[in-house]
Amino acid sequence: MTQGGALSYLVPLETRTRGVAVLDALAAMIESAGLTIGDRLPPEVSLAATLGVGRSTMREALNRWEGLGIIKRRQGDGTYLTARVQTSRGLVPTMVRLEGEALLRLMEVRRTLENDVVRKAVIAANPSQRAEIGRLCTLLLIEVDAGRPWRKADHAFHGAIYDASGNPMYGQILANLDHALERGGDSPFGADAFGLESFPIHRTLADAIVAEDVEGSVAAINAILDTVEDEVKAIVGGGLSGV
Incomplete structure:
Protein backbone atom coordinates (compact mmCIF):
# COMPACT_ATOMS: atom_id res chain seq x y z
CA MET A 1 0.00 0.00 0.00
CA THR A 82 6.83 1.05 15.52
CA ALA A 83 3.85 -0.65 17.20
CA ARG A 84 0.64 -2.38 16.18
CA VAL A 85 -2.33 -0.06 15.68
CA GLN A 86 -5.85 -1.43 15.55
CA THR A 87 -9.14 0.21 16.35
CA SER A 88 -11.13 -1.02 19.32
CA ARG A 89 -14.00 -3.43 18.87
CA GLY A 90 -15.61 -3.00 22.27
CA LEU A 91 -16.48 -0.24 24.70
CA VAL A 92 -12.93 0.93 25.37
CA PRO A 93 -11.85 3.90 23.20
CA THR A 94 -9.02 3.22 20.79
CA MET A 95 -6.66 5.73 22.43
CA VAL A 96 -7.22 4.23 25.89
CA ARG A 97 -6.30 0.80 24.55
CA LEU A 98 -3.22 2.13 22.75
CA GLU A 99 -2.11 3.92 25.92
CA GLY A 100 -2.61 0.72 27.88
CA GLU A 101 -0.60 -1.34 25.43
CA ALA A 102 2.20 1.26 25.54
CA LEU A 103 2.14 1.13 29.34
CA LEU A 104 2.49 -2.66 29.25
CA ARG A 105 5.53 -2.34 26.97
CA LEU A 106 7.01 0.20 29.36
CA MET A 107 6.43 -2.11 32.31
CA GLU A 108 8.47 -4.86 30.65
CA VAL A 109 11.45 -2.52 30.83
CA ARG A 110 10.58 -1.33 34.34
CA ARG A 111 10.41 -4.89 35.64
CA THR A 112 14.01 -5.60 34.66
CA LEU A 113 15.26 -2.36 36.18
CA GLU A 114 13.11 -2.49 39.31
CA ASN A 115 14.22 -6.05 40.12
CA ASP A 116 17.84 -5.01 39.89
CA VAL A 117 17.47 -1.79 41.87
CA VAL A 118 15.54 -3.48 44.69
CA ARG A 119 18.10 -6.27 44.95
CA LYS A 120 20.96 -3.76 45.12
CA ALA A 121 19.09 -1.57 47.63
CA VAL A 122 18.63 -4.47 50.04
CA ILE A 123 22.34 -5.27 49.89
CA ALA A 124 23.71 -1.72 49.93
CA ALA A 125 21.33 0.23 52.17
CA ASN A 126 22.66 1.49 55.49
CA PRO A 127 20.51 1.53 58.66
CA SER A 128 19.39 5.14 58.20
CA GLN A 129 18.36 4.48 54.60
CA ARG A 130 16.35 1.42 55.66
CA ALA A 131 14.62 3.48 58.33
CA GLU A 132 13.84 6.21 55.80
CA ILE A 133 12.34 3.71 53.36
CA GLY A 134 10.09 2.39 56.12
CA ARG A 135 9.08 5.91 57.21
CA LEU A 136 8.28 7.06 53.67
CA CYS A 137 6.20 3.94 53.08
CA THR A 138 4.14 4.75 56.17
CA LEU A 139 3.59 8.32 54.95
CA LEU A 140 2.61 7.03 51.52
CA LEU A 141 0.02 4.65 52.91
CA ILE A 142 -1.42 7.39 55.14
CA GLU A 143 -2.02 9.54 52.04
CA VAL A 144 -3.55 6.63 50.13
CA ASP A 145 -5.82 5.58 53.00
CA ALA A 146 -6.98 9.18 53.45
CA GLY A 147 -7.91 9.43 49.78
CA ARG A 148 -5.50 12.29 49.20
CA PRO A 149 -3.20 12.74 46.17
CA TRP A 150 -0.43 10.20 46.64
CA ARG A 151 1.95 10.60 43.70
CA LYS A 152 4.45 12.88 45.48
CA ALA A 153 4.67 10.47 48.42
CA ASP A 154 5.00 7.51 46.04
CA HIS A 155 7.88 9.17 44.20
CA ALA A 156 9.59 9.91 47.51
CA PHE A 157 9.27 6.28 48.64
CA HIS A 158 10.62 4.79 45.44
CA GLY A 159 13.26 7.51 45.24
CA ALA A 160 14.57 6.42 48.63
CA ILE A 161 14.92 2.87 47.30
CA TYR A 162 16.78 4.12 44.22
CA ASP A 163 19.11 6.17 46.44
CA ALA A 164 19.76 3.16 48.66
CA SER A 165 20.87 1.13 45.63
CA GLY A 166 23.99 3.28 45.46
CA ASN A 167 23.48 4.09 41.77
CA PRO A 168 21.61 7.36 41.11
CA MET A 169 21.24 6.46 37.43
CA TYR A 170 18.44 4.03 38.31
CA GLY A 171 16.19 6.81 39.52
CA GLN A 172 16.98 9.00 36.53
CA ILE A 173 16.32 6.23 34.01
CA LEU A 174 13.05 5.14 35.62
CA ALA A 175 11.82 8.74 35.90
CA ASN A 176 12.66 9.38 32.24
CA LEU A 177 10.82 6.22 31.22
CA ASP A 178 7.70 7.33 33.04
CA HIS A 179 7.85 10.86 31.64
CA ALA A 180 8.37 9.54 28.11
CA LEU A 181 4.99 7.81 28.16
CA GLU A 182 2.57 10.61 27.39
CA ARG A 183 -0.94 10.13 28.74
CA GLY A 184 -4.02 12.09 27.78
CA GLY A 185 -5.56 14.44 30.32
CA ASP A 186 -8.56 12.13 30.66
CA SER A 187 -6.52 8.93 30.62
CA PRO A 188 -7.60 6.32 33.20
CA PHE A 189 -3.91 5.49 33.61
CA GLY A 190 -3.22 8.95 35.01
CA ALA A 191 -6.10 8.96 37.49
CA ASP A 192 -5.47 8.77 41.24
CA ALA A 193 -7.60 5.61 41.39
CA PHE A 194 -5.24 3.78 39.05
CA GLY A 195 -2.88 1.38 40.81
CA LEU A 196 -4.48 1.61 44.26
CA GLU A 197 -4.61 -2.16 44.67
CA SER A 198 -0.81 -2.30 44.61
CA PHE A 199 -0.27 -0.10 47.64
CA PRO A 200 -0.70 -2.69 50.42
CA ILE A 201 2.20 -4.57 48.80
CA HIS A 202 4.36 -1.46 49.19
CA ARG A 203 4.35 -2.20 52.91
CA THR A 204 5.57 -5.73 52.21
CA LEU A 205 8.34 -4.30 50.02
CA ALA A 206 9.46 -1.78 52.61
CA ASP A 207 9.45 -4.34 55.42
CA ALA A 208 11.51 -6.77 53.34
CA ILE A 209 14.11 -4.11 52.55
CA VAL A 210 14.32 -3.13 56.22
CA ALA A 211 14.74 -6.82 57.12
CA GLU A 212 17.52 -7.19 54.51
CA ASP A 213 15.45 -9.88 52.77
CA VAL A 214 16.58 -9.92 49.14
CA GLU A 215 14.19 -12.61 47.89
CA GLY A 216 11.25 -11.13 49.76
CA SER A 217 11.96 -7.68 48.33
CA VAL A 218 12.21 -8.97 44.76
CA ALA A 219 8.99 -10.95 45.19
CA ALA A 220 7.24 -7.84 46.53
CA ILE A 221 8.28 -5.54 43.66
CA ASN A 222 7.16 -8.17 41.16
CA ALA A 223 3.84 -8.52 42.96
CA ILE A 224 3.38 -4.73 42.73
CA LEU A 225 4.11 -4.78 39.01
CA ASP A 226 1.85 -7.80 38.48
CA THR A 227 -1.03 -5.99 40.17
CA VAL A 228 -0.60 -2.89 38.02
CA GLU A 229 -0.29 -4.96 34.85
CA ASP A 230 -3.48 -6.83 35.70
CA GLU A 231 -5.28 -3.52 36.15
CA VAL A 232 -4.02 -2.23 32.79
CA LYS A 233 -5.18 -5.43 31.08
CA ALA A 234 -8.57 -5.18 32.74
CA ILE A 235 -9.01 -1.62 31.47
CA VAL A 236 -7.98 -2.34 27.88
CA GLY A 237 -9.44 -5.83 27.71
CA GLY A 238 -12.81 -4.65 26.46
CA GLY A 239 -11.24 -2.89 23.52
CA LEU A 240 -9.88 -5.83 21.56
CA SER A 241 -10.13 -9.55 22.16
CA GLY A 242 -6.80 -11.26 22.82
CA VAL A 243 -5.14 -8.23 24.46
Missing part, protein backbone atom coordinates in the same frame (compact mmCIF):
# COMPACT_ATOMS: atom_id res chain seq x y z
CA THR A 2 1.47 3.37 -1.01
CA GLN A 3 1.40 6.39 1.25
CA GLY A 4 -1.02 8.10 -1.11
CA GLY A 5 -3.24 5.04 -1.12
CA ALA A 6 -3.50 5.13 2.65
CA LEU A 7 -4.86 8.66 2.46
CA SER A 8 -7.93 7.38 0.62
CA TYR A 9 -9.08 5.85 3.92
CA LEU A 10 -9.32 9.28 5.55
CA VAL A 11 -12.29 11.60 5.34
CA PRO A 12 -12.33 15.23 6.49
CA LEU A 13 -13.45 15.71 10.07
CA GLU A 14 -16.71 17.60 10.38
CA THR A 15 -15.17 20.11 12.78
CA ARG A 16 -11.59 21.14 13.44
CA THR A 17 -11.40 18.56 16.18
CA ARG A 18 -8.23 18.27 18.21
CA GLY A 19 -6.63 15.33 19.91
CA VAL A 20 -8.48 12.05 20.18
CA ALA A 21 -10.67 12.47 17.08
CA VAL A 22 -7.58 12.96 14.91
CA LEU A 23 -5.83 9.95 16.43
CA ASP A 24 -8.93 7.79 16.07
CA ALA A 25 -9.08 8.73 12.39
CA LEU A 26 -5.42 7.85 11.93
CA ALA A 27 -5.87 4.50 13.69
CA ALA A 28 -8.79 3.67 11.41
CA MET A 29 -6.73 4.67 8.35
CA ILE A 30 -3.79 2.48 9.41
CA GLU A 31 -6.02 -0.52 10.00
CA SER A 32 -8.03 -0.09 6.79
CA ALA A 33 -4.89 0.45 4.69
CA GLY A 34 -3.23 -2.61 6.22
CA LEU A 35 -0.19 -0.67 7.41
CA THR A 36 2.07 -2.64 9.75
CA ILE A 37 5.16 -2.10 11.90
CA GLY A 38 7.93 -0.63 9.77
CA ASP A 39 5.59 1.00 7.26
CA ARG A 40 5.85 4.72 6.61
CA LEU A 41 2.88 6.99 7.21
CA PRO A 42 1.83 9.60 4.65
CA PRO A 43 3.47 13.00 5.14
CA GLU A 44 2.18 15.11 8.02
CA VAL A 45 1.02 17.85 5.65
CA SER A 46 -1.00 15.36 3.60
CA LEU A 47 -2.61 13.86 6.69
CA ALA A 48 -3.59 17.31 7.96
CA ALA A 49 -4.98 18.41 4.61
CA THR A 50 -7.01 15.24 4.11
CA LEU A 51 -8.57 15.46 7.58
CA GLY A 52 -9.12 19.20 7.25
CA VAL A 53 -7.14 20.13 10.34
CA GLY A 54 -4.18 22.43 10.86
CA ARG A 55 -0.62 21.15 10.74
CA SER A 56 -0.15 22.11 14.38
CA THR A 57 -3.10 19.90 15.32
CA MET A 58 -1.67 17.00 13.35
CA ARG A 59 1.79 17.55 14.80
CA GLU A 60 0.37 17.54 18.33
CA ALA A 61 -1.47 14.29 17.65
CA LEU A 62 1.61 12.61 16.20
CA ASN A 63 3.71 13.88 19.11
CA ARG A 64 1.36 12.05 21.44
CA TRP A 65 1.75 8.83 19.47
CA GLU A 66 5.52 9.25 19.45
CA GLY A 67 5.39 9.62 23.24
CA LEU A 68 3.55 6.30 23.40
CA GLY A 69 6.15 4.57 21.23
CA ILE A 70 3.65 3.97 18.42
CA ILE A 71 5.57 5.90 15.77
CA LYS A 72 9.14 7.03 15.21
CA ARG A 73 10.15 10.09 13.23
CA ARG A 74 13.30 9.91 11.14
CA GLN A 75 14.55 13.34 10.23
CA GLY A 76 14.43 13.87 6.50
CA ASP A 77 12.90 10.43 5.91
CA GLY A 78 9.40 10.37 7.39
CA THR A 79 7.28 8.82 10.13
CA TYR A 80 7.23 5.06 10.65
CA LEU A 81 5.00 2.73 12.64
Whole structure:
Protein backbone atom coordinates (compact mmCIF):
# COMPACT_ATOMS: atom_id res chain seq x y z
CA MET A 1 0.00 0.00 0.00
CA THR A 2 1.47 3.37 -1.01
CA GLN A 3 1.40 6.39 1.25
CA GLY A 4 -1.02 8.10 -1.11
CA GLY A 5 -3.24 5.04 -1.12
CA ALA A 6 -3.50 5.13 2.65
CA LEU A 7 -4.86 8.66 2.46
CA SER A 8 -7.93 7.38 0.62
CA TYR A 9 -9.08 5.85 3.92
CA LEU A 10 -9.32 9.28 5.55
CA VAL A 11 -12.29 11.60 5.34
CA PRO A 12 -12.33 15.23 6.49
CA LEU A 13 -13.45 15.71 10.07
CA GLU A 14 -16.71 17.60 10.38
CA THR A 15 -15.17 20.11 12.78
CA ARG A 16 -11.59 21.14 13.44
CA THR A 17 -11.40 18.56 16.18
CA ARG A 18 -8.23 18.27 18.21
CA GLY A 19 -6.63 15.33 19.91
CA VAL A 20 -8.48 12.05 20.18
CA ALA A 21 -10.67 12.47 17.08
CA VAL A 22 -7.58 12.96 14.91
CA LEU A 23 -5.83 9.95 16.43
CA ASP A 24 -8.93 7.79 16.07
CA ALA A 25 -9.08 8.73 12.39
CA LEU A 26 -5.42 7.85 11.93
CA ALA A 27 -5.87 4.50 13.69
CA ALA A 28 -8.79 3.67 11.41
CA MET A 29 -6.73 4.67 8.35
CA ILE A 30 -3.79 2.48 9.41
CA GLU A 31 -6.02 -0.52 10.00
CA SER A 32 -8.03 -0.09 6.79
CA ALA A 33 -4.89 0.45 4.69
CA GLY A 34 -3.23 -2.61 6.22
CA LEU A 35 -0.19 -0.67 7.41
CA THR A 36 2.07 -2.64 9.75
CA ILE A 37 5.16 -2.10 11.90
CA GLY A 38 7.93 -0.63 9.77
CA ASP A 39 5.59 1.00 7.26
CA ARG A 40 5.85 4.72 6.61
CA LEU A 41 2.88 6.99 7.21
CA PRO A 42 1.83 9.60 4.65
CA PRO A 43 3.47 13.00 5.14
CA GLU A 44 2.18 15.11 8.02
CA VAL A 45 1.02 17.85 5.65
CA SER A 46 -1.00 15.36 3.60
CA LEU A 47 -2.61 13.86 6.69
CA ALA A 48 -3.59 17.31 7.96
CA ALA A 49 -4.98 18.41 4.61
CA THR A 50 -7.01 15.24 4.11
CA LEU A 51 -8.57 15.46 7.58
CA GLY A 52 -9.12 19.20 7.25
CA VAL A 53 -7.14 20.13 10.34
CA GLY A 54 -4.18 22.43 10.86
CA ARG A 55 -0.62 21.15 10.74
CA SER A 56 -0.15 22.11 14.38
CA THR A 57 -3.10 19.90 15.32
CA MET A 58 -1.67 17.00 13.35
CA ARG A 59 1.79 17.55 14.80
CA GLU A 60 0.37 17.54 18.33
CA ALA A 61 -1.47 14.29 17.65
CA LEU A 62 1.61 12.61 16.20
CA ASN A 63 3.71 13.88 19.11
CA ARG A 64 1.36 12.05 21.44
CA TRP A 65 1.75 8.83 19.47
CA GLU A 66 5.52 9.25 19.45
CA GLY A 67 5.39 9.62 23.24
CA LEU A 68 3.55 6.30 23.40
CA GLY A 69 6.15 4.57 21.23
CA ILE A 70 3.65 3.97 18.42
CA ILE A 71 5.57 5.90 15.77
CA LYS A 72 9.14 7.03 15.21
CA ARG A 73 10.15 10.09 13.23
CA ARG A 74 13.30 9.91 11.14
CA GLN A 75 14.55 13.34 10.23
CA GLY A 76 14.43 13.87 6.50
CA ASP A 77 12.90 10.43 5.91
CA GLY A 78 9.40 10.37 7.39
CA THR A 79 7.28 8.82 10.13
CA TYR A 80 7.23 5.06 10.65
CA LEU A 81 5.00 2.73 12.64
CA THR A 82 6.83 1.05 15.52
CA ALA A 83 3.85 -0.65 17.20
CA ARG A 84 0.64 -2.38 16.18
CA VAL A 85 -2.33 -0.06 15.68
CA GLN A 86 -5.85 -1.43 15.55
CA THR A 87 -9.14 0.21 16.35
CA SER A 88 -11.13 -1.02 19.32
CA ARG A 89 -14.00 -3.43 18.87
CA GLY A 90 -15.61 -3.00 22.27
CA LEU A 91 -16.48 -0.24 24.70
CA VAL A 92 -12.93 0.93 25.37
CA PRO A 93 -11.85 3.90 23.20
CA THR A 94 -9.02 3.22 20.79
CA MET A 95 -6.66 5.73 22.43
CA VAL A 96 -7.22 4.23 25.89
CA ARG A 97 -6.30 0.80 24.55
CA LEU A 98 -3.22 2.13 22.75
CA GLU A 99 -2.11 3.92 25.92
CA GLY A 100 -2.61 0.72 27.88
CA GLU A 101 -0.60 -1.34 25.43
CA ALA A 102 2.20 1.26 25.54
CA LEU A 103 2.14 1.13 29.34
CA LEU A 104 2.49 -2.66 29.25
CA ARG A 105 5.53 -2.34 26.97
CA LEU A 106 7.01 0.20 29.36
CA MET A 107 6.43 -2.11 32.31
CA GLU A 108 8.47 -4.86 30.65
CA VAL A 109 11.45 -2.52 30.83
CA ARG A 110 10.58 -1.33 34.34
CA ARG A 111 10.41 -4.89 35.64
CA THR A 112 14.01 -5.60 34.66
CA LEU A 113 15.26 -2.36 36.18
CA GLU A 114 13.11 -2.49 39.31
CA ASN A 115 14.22 -6.05 40.12
CA ASP A 116 17.84 -5.01 39.89
CA VAL A 117 17.47 -1.79 41.87
CA VAL A 118 15.54 -3.48 44.69
CA ARG A 119 18.10 -6.27 44.95
CA LYS A 120 20.96 -3.76 45.12
CA ALA A 121 19.09 -1.57 47.63
CA VAL A 122 18.63 -4.47 50.04
CA ILE A 123 22.34 -5.27 49.89
CA ALA A 124 23.71 -1.72 49.93
CA ALA A 125 21.33 0.23 52.17
CA ASN A 126 22.66 1.49 55.49
CA PRO A 127 20.51 1.53 58.66
CA SER A 128 19.39 5.14 58.20
CA GLN A 129 18.36 4.48 54.60
CA ARG A 130 16.35 1.42 55.66
CA ALA A 131 14.62 3.48 58.33
CA GLU A 132 13.84 6.21 55.80
CA ILE A 133 12.34 3.71 53.36
CA GLY A 134 10.09 2.39 56.12
CA ARG A 135 9.08 5.91 57.21
CA LEU A 136 8.28 7.06 53.67
CA CYS A 137 6.20 3.94 53.08
CA THR A 138 4.14 4.75 56.17
CA LEU A 139 3.59 8.32 54.95
CA LEU A 140 2.61 7.03 51.52
CA LEU A 141 0.02 4.65 52.91
CA ILE A 142 -1.42 7.39 55.14
CA GLU A 143 -2.02 9.54 52.04
CA VAL A 144 -3.55 6.63 50.13
CA ASP A 145 -5.82 5.58 53.00
CA ALA A 146 -6.98 9.18 53.45
CA GLY A 147 -7.91 9.43 49.78
CA ARG A 148 -5.50 12.29 49.20
CA PRO A 149 -3.20 12.74 46.17
CA TRP A 150 -0.43 10.20 46.64
CA ARG A 151 1.95 10.60 43.70
CA LYS A 152 4.45 12.88 45.48
CA ALA A 153 4.67 10.47 48.42
CA ASP A 154 5.00 7.51 46.04
CA HIS A 155 7.88 9.17 44.20
CA ALA A 156 9.59 9.91 47.51
CA PHE A 157 9.27 6.28 48.64
CA HIS A 158 10.62 4.79 45.44
CA GLY A 159 13.26 7.51 45.24
CA ALA A 160 14.57 6.42 48.63
CA ILE A 161 14.92 2.87 47.30
CA TYR A 162 16.78 4.12 44.22
CA ASP A 163 19.11 6.17 46.44
CA ALA A 164 19.76 3.16 48.66
CA SER A 165 20.87 1.13 45.63
CA GLY A 166 23.99 3.28 45.46
CA ASN A 167 23.48 4.09 41.77
CA PRO A 168 21.61 7.36 41.11
CA MET A 169 21.24 6.46 37.43
CA TYR A 170 18.44 4.03 38.31
CA GLY A 171 16.19 6.81 39.52
CA GLN A 172 16.98 9.00 36.53
CA ILE A 173 16.32 6.23 34.01
CA LEU A 174 13.05 5.14 35.62
CA ALA A 175 11.82 8.74 35.90
CA ASN A 176 12.66 9.38 32.24
CA LEU A 177 10.82 6.22 31.22
CA ASP A 178 7.70 7.33 33.04
CA HIS A 179 7.85 10.86 31.64
CA ALA A 180 8.37 9.54 28.11
CA LEU A 181 4.99 7.81 28.16
CA GLU A 182 2.57 10.61 27.39
CA ARG A 183 -0.94 10.13 28.74
CA GLY A 184 -4.02 12.09 27.78
CA GLY A 185 -5.56 14.44 30.32
CA ASP A 186 -8.56 12.13 30.66
CA SER A 187 -6.52 8.93 30.62
CA PRO A 188 -7.60 6.32 33.20
CA PHE A 189 -3.91 5.49 33.61
CA GLY A 190 -3.22 8.95 35.01
CA ALA A 191 -6.10 8.96 37.49
CA ASP A 192 -5.47 8.77 41.24
CA ALA A 193 -7.60 5.61 41.39
CA PHE A 194 -5.24 3.78 39.05
CA GLY A 195 -2.88 1.38 40.81
CA LEU A 196 -4.48 1.61 44.26
CA GLU A 197 -4.61 -2.16 44.67
CA SER A 198 -0.81 -2.30 44.61
CA PHE A 199 -0.27 -0.10 47.64
CA PRO A 200 -0.70 -2.69 50.42
CA ILE A 201 2.20 -4.57 48.80
CA HIS A 202 4.36 -1.46 49.19
CA ARG A 203 4.35 -2.20 52.91
CA THR A 204 5.57 -5.73 52.21
CA LEU A 205 8.34 -4.30 50.02
CA ALA A 206 9.46 -1.78 52.61
CA ASP A 207 9.45 -4.34 55.42
CA ALA A 208 11.51 -6.77 53.34
CA ILE A 209 14.11 -4.11 52.55
CA VAL A 210 14.32 -3.13 56.22
CA ALA A 211 14.74 -6.82 57.12
CA GLU A 212 17.52 -7.19 54.51
CA ASP A 213 15.45 -9.88 52.77
CA VAL A 214 16.58 -9.92 49.14
CA GLU A 215 14.19 -12.61 47.89
CA GLY A 216 11.25 -11.13 49.76
CA SER A 217 11.96 -7.68 48.33
CA VAL A 218 12.21 -8.97 44.76
CA ALA A 219 8.99 -10.95 45.19
CA ALA A 220 7.24 -7.84 46.53
CA ILE A 221 8.28 -5.54 43.66
CA ASN A 222 7.16 -8.17 41.16
CA ALA A 223 3.84 -8.52 42.96
CA ILE A 224 3.38 -4.73 42.73
CA LEU A 225 4.11 -4.78 39.01
CA ASP A 226 1.85 -7.80 38.48
CA THR A 227 -1.03 -5.99 40.17
CA VAL A 228 -0.60 -2.89 38.02
CA GLU A 229 -0.29 -4.96 34.85
CA ASP A 230 -3.48 -6.83 35.70
CA GLU A 231 -5.28 -3.52 36.15
CA VAL A 232 -4.02 -2.23 32.79
CA LYS A 233 -5.18 -5.43 31.08
CA ALA A 234 -8.57 -5.18 32.74
CA ILE A 235 -9.01 -1.62 31.47
CA VAL A 236 -7.98 -2.34 27.88
CA GLY A 237 -9.44 -5.83 27.71
CA GLY A 238 -12.81 -4.65 26.46
CA GLY A 239 -11.24 -2.89 23.52
CA LEU A 240 -9.88 -5.83 21.56
CA SER A 241 -10.13 -9.55 22.16
CA GLY A 242 -6.80 -11.26 22.82
CA VAL A 243 -5.14 -8.23 24.46
